[in-house]
Amino acid sequence: MEDVTKKVMDRVVVWERMRVVKTLTMFAVAVAVLVIIGSVVIGEIRDRQILAELSILREDWEVIRQFGGEIIRTVWEELPRIKLGVVLVAGMVGWSLWRRWPVVRKKIAYLTKYKEKE
Amino acid sequence: MDRESDENLVEEVKKGNIGAFETLVGRYEKKLVWWVENRVGSFEEAEEIVQDALFNIYKTIGRVDTARKFSTYLFSVAKNGAISYLRKKKTEERLTDEVGLADFEYQENPEILEKLPDKYRRVVKMYYWDDLSYKEIAAKLNIPTNTVRTHLRRGKEILKKIWKM
Numbered sequence: 001m002e003d004v005t006k007k008v009m010d011r012v013v014v015w016e017r018m019r020v021v022k023t024l025t026m027f028a029v030a031v032a033v034l035v036i037i038g039s040v041v042i043g044e045i046r047d048r049q050i051l052a053e054l055s056i057l058r059e060d061w062e063v064i065r066q067f068g069g070e071i072i073r074t075v076w077e078e079l080p081r082i083k084l085g086v087v088l089v090a091g092m093v094g095w096s097l098w099r100r101w102p103v104v105r106k107k108i109a110y111l112t113k114y115k116e117k118e
Numbered sequence: 119m120d121r122e123s124d125e126n127l128v129e130e131v132k133k134g135n136i137g138a139f140e141t142l143v144g145r146y147e148k149k150l151v152w153w154v155e156n157r158v159g160s161f162e163e164a165e166e167i168v169q170d171a172l173f174n175i176y177k178t179i180g181r182v183d184t185a186r187k188f189s190t191y192l193f194s195v196a197k198n199g200a201i202s203y204l205r206k207k208k209t210e211e212r213l214t215d216e217v218g219l220a221d222f223e224y225q226e227n228p229e230i231l232e233k234l235p236d237k238y239r240r241v242v243k244m245y246y247w248d249d250l251s252y253k254e255i256a257a258k259l260n261i262p263t264n265t266v267r268t269h270l271r272r273g274k275e276i277l278k279k280i281w282k283m
Contacts, residue, residue, distance in 0.1 A: 004147040004165055008172045009140055015177065016136060103134030110136040 013114050020107055023097060030094035034087060041083045050078045124188035131179050139179070143172055146189070150196050157200045167199040209246050233280050238273030245270055 045051060053071050056064060122130070122141070130138035147168065155164035175182070175195055182191060231239055244250045244258065245266075252270075256263040 004151060004168060004172075005140065005143045007169050008143050008147075008176075011169070011173045012136060012139065012176050015173075106134035107136060114136075 009114070013111060016107055017111055020104060020111065023100070023104055027094060027097040030090045030097065033090035034094055037083050037090070038087050041080055041087055044080050044083075048078060050075055053078075125184040128179065128182050128184050128188055131176070132182075139176055142188075146192055147172075150192070153193065154196055154200050157197075158203055163203060164200075167203055168196060171196045171199045205249065209249070230277065230280055234273055234276055238269050238276060241266055241269040242273040242277070 053075050056067055056071050122138075124142065124145070127138040127142050131142070150168045150171070151161070151164050154167050155161050158164055158167065171192070175192065182188065231242065234242060240259070241255055244255045245252075250258070252263045252266045255266045259266070
């Protein structure tokens, strides 16, 4: 009869192992994308001095009011938007997985214990 | 953990504590197998049904409402498993009897049904697998009841021929 618990837990362990591996892989991919594409985006912004345009914010209110809209539009057009979008999505995925880390950690602990028990 | 309430254990499982599920399984496995065995009449089948039920509960544990009694939910899932098993068994027996193929092992040969022309296959499936009546099939397919009867008869004849080949 103890077999039922064992068989159920065997299936649960196999299933959970797959899920944990999937979660960790997704997290690794998200972090890699974030780091690689993120550094490319930062490099482009630096090289093309896109944000330098924003120095207008240090000017008088009158100047900001007159040219602010145009400057923001220019900055927006200059930004590598697709890459930035990818970074944003990767960041969101990574963040949501990071928030689930306590749950995943508990699962890993159990899976390790289960493997040792076997 | 053994003294924890079922609902607390379910909450623990939701938080990633797989061991809490092991406790839950251990708490109910005997009762469940005994209960299912009384309905299906076979210990081995009862074990299978209970295993499937428990595994399915684990997979959907996030959706379990802890405001409701867990044991009620557990037994209702096991009951559904037992009902599907009995329905499947009944269908197998009915199909074997009516088609007159004592050795018809459709489970091992599901492709045999695929050999039927589409119009016969859907009627055979609805009648034997979904347990629908002639009238219900007629309404679903928007065809006369007599046509359903004819399609079913022809379908069975073809099945016999295929099986004897």
